Amino acid sequence: MKKDQQIFGIRAIIEAIQSGTVIDKVFIQKDVQGDLMKELMKVMKQKSINFSYVPVEKLNRFTSNNHQGAVATISPIGFVEIENLIENVIDSGKKPFFLILDQLSDARNFGAIIRTAECTGVDGIIIQKQGSAPVNGDTVKTSAGAVFNIPICKVDHIKDAIFHLQASGIKTVAATEKTDQNIYNISLNEPVAIIMGSEDRGINPSVLKIVDEKAKLPMFGTIGSLNVSVACGAFLYETVRQRS
Structure with a gap:
């Protein structure tokens, strides 16, 4: 995954979704919980964002930064109704x-x-x-x-x-x-x-x-x-x- 096609960190992903960024998919660490993660799940469901649960090792391969248990991919295209x-x-x-x-x-x-x-x-x-x-x-x-x-x-x-x-x-x-x-x-x-x-x-x-x-x-x-x-x-x- 190219660095310019990803967003890492729970708060950053929430803000990206709310700002209208075209998110293709969000990868969530299986065992991560907390209020911020609950908020992310709520926002994704409201916007029908595609997501899946993955082991932390997969997220670590995406980025060496502190991803907080969530990495999102940005779609290179827009979608039509x-x-x-x-x-x-x-x-x-x-x-x-x-x-x-x-x-x-x-x-x-x-x-x-x-x-x-x-x-x-x-x-x-x-x-x-x-x-x-x-x-x-x-x-x-x-x-x-x-x-x-x-x-x-x-x-x-x-x-x-x-x-x-x-x-x-x-x-x-x-x-x-x-x-x-x-x-x-x-x-x-x-x-x-x-x-x-x-x-x-x-x-x-x-x-x-x-x-x-x-x-x-x-x-x-x-x-x-x-x-x-x-x-x-x-x-x-x-x-x-x-x-x-």
């Missing part, structure tokens, strides 16, 4: 093409997906505030800078984003092996949002219940799954193929 994202794309006259990532957690996978999404003309990426991969130096590097060229939206809940897209006339398609439907047999040549799941759990079952369609990639080898960034690329380029 989902209402504005959808409205702007529809108003532009383009056929909407969105990507939803359901709690993808690896920053390098995230960066690789952003790169592919930018190359395939995705209009915006939607992620959840809690549990999603951070937008950090690794994300920027593996995206080859594409993170600066595509709108990214953070939402409180993926299901709410799906309902919003559906109400706007955008079909939601979940990439999952829990279906008999092949990706090559469904229509993607229409307003669409592709949904990809996390590396270990896939798409949340509650999300699968509300999507318009489910689709999978055909698998012919002995290994039963693909890396999520590879699978995402296949889904995005099938959308491009159908629209070409």
Whole structure:
């Protein structure tokens, strides 16, 4: 983590959040308590800031300064509101093409997906505030800078984003092996949002219940799954193929 992309110290992080600094994630030492930490937790929850508990050794690797049990990463980008994202794309006259990532957690996978999404003309990426991969130096590097060229939206809940897209006339398609439907047999040549799941759990079952369609990639080898960034690329380029 670059020094200019981090804030350390509980009070400093509280003030940064309250001043409107775009915080991507806060790392909290597992066993730290006290009134100031309670205040930080309250402020983070009010602002829906992504955080996780980590051992002190991880914080010490971030900084040699007195971090007081808390280190925050500053996002290198700003985030857009989902209402504005959808409205702007529809108003532009383009056929909407969105990507939803359901709690993808690896920053390098995230960066690789952003790169592919930018190359395939995705209009915006939607992620959840809690549990999603951070937008950090690794994300920027593996995206080859594409993170600066595509709108990214953070939402409180993926299901709410799906309902919003559906109400706007955008079909939601979940990439999952829990279906008999092949990706090559469904229509993607229409307003669409592709949904990809996390590396270990896939798409949340509650999300699968509300999507318009489910689709999978055909698998012919002995290994039963693909890396999520590879699978995402296949889904995005099938959308491009159908629209070409």
